Amino acid sequence: MTNNIQQYHQADDEIDLIELIRVLWKNKLQIIAVTAITTILAAAYAFTAKQQWTSKTTVVAPTLSDMGEYLAIRREYNRILQTEAIDPNALSANLFANFSQLARSTDVRNEFFAQSDIYKQLTEGKDEFGKIIALSSLSNQTTKFIIPDAKKEPNTIGYKISFFAETPTEAKKTLEAFVNFVDAETLKIELDSFLINFENTLKTLRYEKFVHDENVNLLQKVQLDYLNKAYETADRAGVEDYYKFFLNDNVSQDVTQQAQTQAQAQAQAQVSLVDSQLFNSNYLFMLGKKYLKAQIEALTEKGKIYSTRYYQIDSQVKQLEALLEQAKQIKAQTYHYHASPDYPVRRDKPKKAIILVLGMFLGFCLSIVWIILLSLFKNSSIKKNIN
Secondary structure: OHHHHHHHHHHHHHHHHHHHHHHHHHOHHHHHHHHHHHHHHHHHHHHHOOOEEEEEEEEEOOOHHHHHHHHHHHHHHHHHHOOOOOOHHHHHHHHHHHHHHHHHOHHHHHHHHHOOHHHHHHOOOOOHHHHHHHHHHHHHOOEEEEOOOOOOOOOOOOEEEEEEEOOHHHHHHHHHHHHHHHHHHHHHHHHHHHHHHHHHHHHHHHHHHHHHHHHHHHHHHHHHHHHHHHHHHHHHHOOOOHHHHHHHHOOOHHHHHHHHHHHHHOOOOOOOOOOOOHHHOOOHHHHOHHHHHHHHHHHHHHOOOOOHHHHHHHHHHHHHHHHHHHHOOOOOOOOEEEEOOOOOOOOOEOOHHHHHHHHHHHHHHHHHHHHHHHHHHHHHHHHHHHO
């Protein structure tokens, strides 16, 4: 009896399956129509939806030639100041780190896109809120800065930047403009910082030079005052020449030697005014009018006598002033293209073939489900009427 029941259910299942196929075949036109409609709708979307083309680039630290004029200026700056030579690799790494930081900055991206052509196109006719949404989308969604994971991609070089737009030309053009904008901002910040230190160094050297000059002027003035006073004293005392005076009056040879030593000390232009005892001597007039007058004339006509440090500062200031003008006009690059922005040849979105297949499959499935449900509903109604 059990076998009979199983045979009955099996036969019933076969009848149901055959009935299902018969129902579907009977409504094949409906299935074809629904499938065609969904396929047409999918095609309409696929051919009218906004396209997405992505341009990509890979950037690495700048080379020596990329840094160009800036590296030359920094080297010359250190040479003039006689400081440790700059490390090109360290400078390159620093420039690229700043470039990468600015490229990831939302503020920098907003600043770039706010003045870009693509932003103007997207926001044409939109209100303020629409413009904010468009700017946020350009900065945070369409632009990507990818730092490779060293553990997952140990052989990857540099950082990747990508941007997508509705046309391949627009994607490539905008990405190039963005990289150039970030590069210009990075160089500007780097130069501003360098020029501030540059000008502060110049101010310090100029002030040191000024102090040296003031000290020499003051020392010369004091020297002339004491020499003139000694000359006046010698004139009143009738001391014409120091050796005649000493021979006639048998003045101690020690006094003569002291006066000569003090006279020679007048040539030391940078003698500290605090420590010097040259002008406190009461024996200076004993050098005689002739010698004192020669000293006064030599000091007046020859002018100032500066130390070695003064001339070193003067040379540094002149060289730095000329270098400063060059530094304000330099050109350099804070990155290097490992792979320049490419021209995308494959569209990211929409995938037309996939959309058409999905549309066709969806229509086919929906139509079958709908027909089965209608068939079940009709069969249920018939059974109720029979009962």
